[in-house]
Amino acid sequence: MSDRSPSEIARETFKLLAVKRLAPTPDNYQVLYHEVAGTLAPAHFPSEHLRKIAGVLPAKNPGQQKHLGLLNSAINQRSWEGVQNALIGFAGFGMVSSGNTEPSPLTPLSPAAGPLATPEFLEQIARLIENALPALGNDDLRFIEQARELVNLLRQPAVDLIRMKTMLGNFSHRLSFTAEDQSEIRATLLHLLHMVFENIAELCLDDRWLKGQIDALIDASTPPLTLRRLDDVQRRLKDVIFKQAEAKGRAYEAQAQMQQLLATFVDRLSLMTESSSAYHGTIEECARQIEQAKTLEELGPVLQNAIAATRHMASETMRSRDDLQAMRAKTESAEAEISKLHHELDRVSAQARHDPLTGALNRRGLDEAIQREISTARRKGTHLCLALLDIDNFKKLNDDLGHEAGDAALTHLANVTRECMRPQDTLARYGGEEFVILLPDTELEHGIATLTRLQRELTKQFFLRENMKVLITFSAGVAQLTPDETAIDGIKRADQAMYIAKRTGKNRVLGG
């Protein structure tokens, strides 16, 4: 330790700074001071560098400003501990300050919290978990409980991050199992559904309509699934169930008819047996009396008896024959009625929700689809467009090329439209040569663009008839449904726009 006075040491230090050509900074001065004084220099403290860092740190809110102030004063005091605390405080701003119950982004959640662990960020994780839950089903009660606990914890004003980390880890572990289970269950259910369809197909080999529907069902329920395709499965299945219920009813009816016929037949048979055994008895008795008769007078009453018994027997037989004939006629007429019903049913069920010619939905199918789309759009707050298109000069096409060509042109249009549509769009045959397209989540401008694209597509994909390229054009009206408009009003607006498109030259798409 030097015995010189501090002012002497200071003078010596300044000389040394000059000799060593060092800048007279506080750090350099301090180091040389201790060298001259022979005292132990404290560890180097990079005040200048730390001040530079403090200078570039953001001070966007009072919390950051406060901790920057603390940092600067710690640098001035050359306190590593103060610097460390100020930096941790700066990084973890965003917790409830003492004495204040309101969540505040100004104070740290905990020393371990990073700058992202703000209440907003934690709320996002809580919502993510809540939104994911419905997709994972309700089977695993422990999993749901765990998720709820986690969501509650995330929403607490002062989050224990260590506990949250452990719970998030456990949750994510369980989530992976549950998600795997769900995917397995889905695949197995689909497999079962296919088996059910195949089984129905086996049972109705003789019914071409049902077989066609079953093939379509198997096709529509093959992944990748979309809500639209599942909806198609549902509608087709309803048709199949309807038709099978009717077929079962018919089978019961035929069976009851048969039973009645057999019962009458057995009745008649027993009556005839009774009458014929009585008749045989009478005839045998007559034969015995004839054998024993000695005179012609004795034979008279016996013959009378025999004739009466024979007449009775003949009339009984006639009655039974008439009854059976009437029964047969009744059965035949019932059979004819059933067969008529069968044909009617074939026609009705084939058209239950799909148009048999184009495969598009029919009016009934459209009514259901439109109601569903309207409620989805209202629930999600999205836009729904309805487009109504009518083929131009279709009568001429029919007249020039024949009705069959007209049918083929309708099918062609439906096929090209389906190719152009998104999976969530719906095509329905509204009338003879009129179609409706439902465009969910679509604003008017995009609805019009979609129909214009379909027009262009039809100029590329010609309808071919006897090696002739026939251009099919249409006029269309598009309406975007307003929040409280009914399906009928929406279609009416689209129809009016389509009508104007026809009146103003055809082959046009107009907004309604």
Ligand SMILES: Nc1nc2c(ncn2[C@@H]2O[C@H](COP(=O)(O)OP(=O)(O)OP(=O)(O)O)[C@@H](O)[C@H]2O)c(=O)[nH]1
């Ligand atoms: N081939 C066929 N023709 C049909 C069908 N449904 C309706 N039609 C015919 O479509 C034609 C429609 O004729 P119009 O209503 O005069 O319409 P258009 O000839 O297209 O005239 P614009 O609409 O003014 O362009 C009629 O001749 C109907 O017989 C069908 O399923 N198949």
